[in-house]
Amino acid sequence: MIDTHTHLYLDRFDEDRSEMIERAMEKGVKRFYLPNIDSSSIESMLKLEAEYPLECFAMMGLHPCSVKENVEEELEIVKKWLNQRPFCAVGEIGLDLYWDKTFFEQQKMAFKTQIQWAKDLDLPIVIHSRDSTQEVIEILREVQDDKLKGIFHCFGGSVEEANAIIELGFYLGIGGVLTFKKSGLDATMKEVDLKHVVLETDAPFLAPAPYRGKRNESAYVALVAEKMAMIKGISVEEVDRITTQNALNIFEKVNI
Ligand SMILES: [Zn+2]
Known part of the structure; x- marks a missing residue:
């Protein structure tokens, strides 16, 4: 199994990080993909990656909730790291319209700028979107070049949103929300082929x-896989096999 989105480097895990990673490995989680947040999270993220070079893989980027007055400086730091290793x-x-709309224009600029860097480096992107699915889909339609x-x-989201995202060539990252009563995500997932899904x-x-x-x-992440297996009427092993392969397809550069 692969956890495609996990902030294991945050201080919420300072007390028991290695035990926590051990517990995940015992459940069959073999790889952990670490999304960056902003300049304040880079050091701890890279330190964790260095401690687990075969299991933890770092991303680099600026989270929309960290887009503030200093967005230009933050982007410079992202760029520097992307060109460095x-x-x-x-x-x-x-994009995130849930917490704060003040910097929405800057959020859009930062998103598009970083998409361009991903294209230049031939890297996949990992998208955070809250209360902004349509806006993100619009931007992806603008920038999609069949390689991104x-x-x-x-x-x-809904089946329609899932299909729009899949049509753009993207995978759906499915996590704990799948297990929430009334999330409606179980109904959506019934209609979505697992070949477009990764777990997180x-x-x-x-x-x-x-x-x-x-x-x-x-x-x-094993609980998410179990719930998915129930929804799809297939075994957990089958969910694991398909979603793990999808994750490896996306992050292929580090899996050669
Ligand atoms: Zn995240």
């Missing part, structure tokens, strides 16, 4: 049931 993806990048690919992380936790956020509201951790 290999990363598995540009992420997480995107990636993951629409923490997808929780977004740890320490969005823990699946029965841990909803608690700290999330990568071992719980």
Whole structure:
């Protein structure tokens, strides 16, 4: 199994990080993909990657919630790192209209700028989108060149939105929301072919049931896989096989 989106480097795991990673490995999680947030998270992320060179893979990017007055400086730092060493993806990048709309224009600029860098480096992108699915889809339609690919992380939308994203060549990142009652995501997933899906936790956020509201951790990606297996009427092993292959396809550069 692969956790395609997990912030294991955050200080919420300082107390028990290695035990937590051990628990995930015991559940069969073999790889952990680490999305960056902003300049303040780079050091701890790269340190963790260095400690687990075969399991943890860092992305580089500026999260839309970190787009503020200093967006230009933050982007410079992302650019510097992208040109300095290999990363598995540009992420997480995107739009967020839920927390703060003040910097929406800057968010769009930062998103498009980082998409261009991903194209230049032939890297996938990992997209964060909250209350902004249509806006993100519009931007992707503008920039899609049949080569750009990636993951629409923490997808929780309708069948129509899922199809629009799939048509653009993107995978849907499915996490704990799938286990939430009334999320409606189970109904959407019934209609979506698993060949377009990868699994994630977004740890320490969005823990699946029965841990909803608690700290999330990568071992719980197995709970998402179990729920998906129930919804699709197939075995957990089959869900694992398909979604793991999808994840490897996306992050192929580091998997050669
Ligand atoms: Zn995230």
